[in-house]
Amino acid sequence: MTHIDFYLLPVGNPGSRLDFACRLTETIWRKGHRLYIHVPDPAMAQELDERLWSFKPDAFLPHGMLGNQPPSPVEIGWQEEPGDHHDVLLNLDLKIPGHFSRFQRVAEIIDDSEDVRKPKRADWTFYRERGYPIKAHDMRR
Template sequence: MTRIDFYLLTSDSPALRLDYACRLAHKAWSKGHRVYLNCSDEEQLNAVDGLLWSFRAEAFLPHGLSADDPDEAVVCGTGEPPTTHNDLLINLADSTAEAFSRFSRMAEIVVEHDPVRLPARERFRFYRERGYPLQTHNIRTAG
């Protein structure tokens, strides 16, 4: 059964949410995991794609877009994840990710911004009602 981690950031910045997603993806990738970053729309997809190239000064995270490079270890997309990805799903969309239950783990990153926080609460209830193992992590941020 998919383990679901909610990362609760002490910030109201949606940009910080994306940065944290990149850090999680990098950590998982460095441990050999395949990662799918589920974005809400093309605008967010482009923002995440750009951040993955630049969020760390000393390195970038090799990745591809689901439509172009579905076999990369780290892939960003806006819908159904590539079938080759089953390790970590990072959900940045405001709805339940498609095929989330085939992943070993899923991360939901939440900031103190109602358009992000309120749908995340609904997803938390959805997962809890279905018996998924849930973990919450309170993350203090500077931003």
């Protein structure tokens, strides 16, 4: 069964959701997982791609857009079909992608903006009502 992790970010840091996504991506990759990052559109995919190259000057994080050849251990996409990924999904979309349950783990990031909080509360309820194991990681401490 898919395990769901919600990461609750501190208040008052604009752009923190994508910054945290970069750090979380590095952590997941260093633990040996393949990661698919689902974003809402090509614009966010491009922004995240650029941030992953520059968020940490001394680190290399092999990543690319879904469908590029050769495939990368970390891939970014907005399409309905996530390729051959089944390990970890980092969902940066405001809605749950239909393919979430094929993954072993799903990570959701919640910042303090109402635009993110409201749909992610609904996502929490969706997962809970369907019996998925949920864990909250309070990054505000």
